[in-house]
Amino acid sequence: MRNRISLNKGWTFCGPDRKEVTVDVPHTWNAIDGQDGGNDYWRGSCTYTRSFASPDFDPATQAVYLEFQGVNASADVTLNGEKVIHHDGGYSTFRADVTALLTDDNALTVVADNSKNDRVYPQKADFTFYGGIYRDVDLVVVSKAHFDMDHFGGPGFKVTPTVDGKNGTVRVESWTNVETPDVTVTLTDASGKEVASGKGTDVTLTIPQVHLWDGVEDPYLYTATLRLNEGGKAVDEVSCRFGVRSFRVDPKEGFFLNGRRYPLHGVSRHQDRKGIGNALTKEMHKEDMDLIREIGANTIRLAHYQHDQYFYDLCDEYGMIVWAEIPYISEHMPGGRENTISQMKELITQNYNHPSIVCWGVSNEITISTKDKADMLDNHRVLNDLCHEMDKTRPTTLACYAMCGPFNKVAHITDLVSWNLYLGWYVPGLFLNDLWIDFFHLCYPNRCLGYSEYGCEAMPNLHSDKPHRGDHTEEYQAVYHEFMLKCFERHPYMWSTHVWNMFDFAADARDQGGEPGMNHKGLVTFDRKTKKDSFYAYKAFWSKDAFVHICGKRFADRTGDETTVKIYSNQPEVSLYVDGKLAETQKADKIFTFRVKLTSETKLEAVAGPCRDAATLHKVDTPNPAYKLTAKSSNSANWV
Secondary structure (H helix, E strand, C coil), rough: CCCCEEHHHHCEEEECCCEEEEECCCCCCCCCCCCCCCCCCCCCCCEEEEEEEEECCCCCCCEEEEEEEECEEEEEEEECEEEEEEEECCCCEEEEECHHHHEEEEEEEEECCCCCCCCCCCCCCCCCCEEEEEEEEEEEEEECCECCCCCCCCCEEEEEEEEEECEEEEEEEEEEECCCEEEEEEEEEECCEEEEEEECCEEEEEECCCCCEEEEEEEECCEEEEEECCCCEEEEEEEECCCCCCCEEECCCEECCCCCCCCCEEEEEEECCCCCCCCCCCCCHHHHHHHHHHHHCEEEEECCCCCCCHHHHHHHCCCCEEECCCCCECCCCHHHHHHCCCCCHHHHHHCCCCCCCCEEEEEECCCCCCCCHHHHHHHHHHHHHHHHHCCCCCEEEEEEEECCCCCHHHHHHCCCCEEEECCCCCCCCCCHHHHHHHHHHHHHHCCCEEEEECCCCCCCCCCCCCCCCCCHHHHHHHHHHHHHHHHHHCCCCCEEECCCCEEECCCCCCCCCCCCCECCCEEEECCCCCHHHHHHHHHHHHHHCCCECCCCCCEEEEEEEEEEEEEEECCCCEEEEEECEEEEEEECCCCCEEEEEEECEEEEEEEEEEEEEEEEEEECCCCHHHCCCCCCCCCHHHHC
């Protein structure tokens, strides 16, 4: 009924060098210079142009919308010389009705702008603000009578499910451009069978014996289909998948899903990749999800902005609990208040129907460099009230900066709160995590507390048999995360914990402490090709899929007559074979350590139940120089 026509192919791009090249979107102009360090990547305006033939439509009965799913950070769109729309906010969908502007041959121009300014977020943060049209562009042909397409890029309807005993109650609200709309609503189960139906723009339906959306174990999805009728005939149709679930957060017992305790342990995710920037394909999004699922995570903080709709769909499909947020980050800009409100309206309007989302994030580390604290606090109250007005089913949250103390007023505005703390990385003393959590819980026993970020940098080519804080080795990252996993087990009342980060990501302002331009706190490398040892530590603690992993495979050249071999597994027993002979069998909980005598070449094989892993070590006289960090190390807290 709606006809969606892709405009992704065949754009002419005029970049900072003012040379014209042909590109397809998704595209970004900072895929290289935004990842190499120096904080010198180009920020400014670039122009995309393309022509297209008018779609086949009847102007008497149909309308045509131009839809952009992501242009960073501001966009000015013109069609056939006429201004179509200006949009501020680089991570959300926006549309414009272009019916009256279409001719047989059409010239479309988009000026994308990621310039520095004091009104559009983000402007200061530890990640690269890639410029470009980095998500899909479509023409959408619809009936002149249609579900609303002009309200903050949303779908034109809201689905609000609640659990009522063994039944599901589903309220479906819709908005159209028709004065007296005739709307029918049909709910179908995963097999396509109708389970409820009704008529009206605000209808409440009952699903008997409802099948709950139950997290990663059973993310069951229904479908709501809405039809707008004229003269007994459907002229427009919209639909979405939805899940029926209940959840609550308790300050003493943590997160509950469908009435049972459901501890949230997971990761944060940035959306960029090596050499690609933010211009990810669906296959890349799916690969990210597969890697997150492999470690057994059940929650994702989608930081620090609205992510691609396809990824939210994957979260629904695979049962991930999602923290969704806007890029109100690092510094409050009085001139940016309107932009925080518009980005929040877009985030909620466009994502309300996703069952995976359980909270709206208001800000991240906003106290780092904020000067006007009174205005900042007032803006937070406005955003908090806005979230509650737009969505009465989900709580609000925010992520506090490490130096934002427990008594700071900003930490007590939202319903939930989490902290970005790197105790044991930027600050010495892993034990401080226990002290900090205990202190906050003692002071505020009725406040739900989480960790929104914690992590430690590691580069797969850096190794040490005596790892220490700040060395960027895989070995210290593993020690750090082992401690944090056990720390959170000691504090089961935390409402959520999110590793920073699942993947290494670009932060062009970085020029020290590892590879310039990169944040290496990921459990997986930027290109997604290398799973660091700490990846398998999480898999051991969280995943139910049997596995065994020998740590330090990349630390192959070792000095001395003996070495320690660490093994991760979620099996209760691991046997280590050295040069084909059984050396030892251990029973332990997830982390197994063996002492092994080195020869010129030592072949290792670990066996745990049905699982096997192998590695080869070499005895050398001097450490491999490749294991040493050549860049100057730094533990600047501004890199968090």
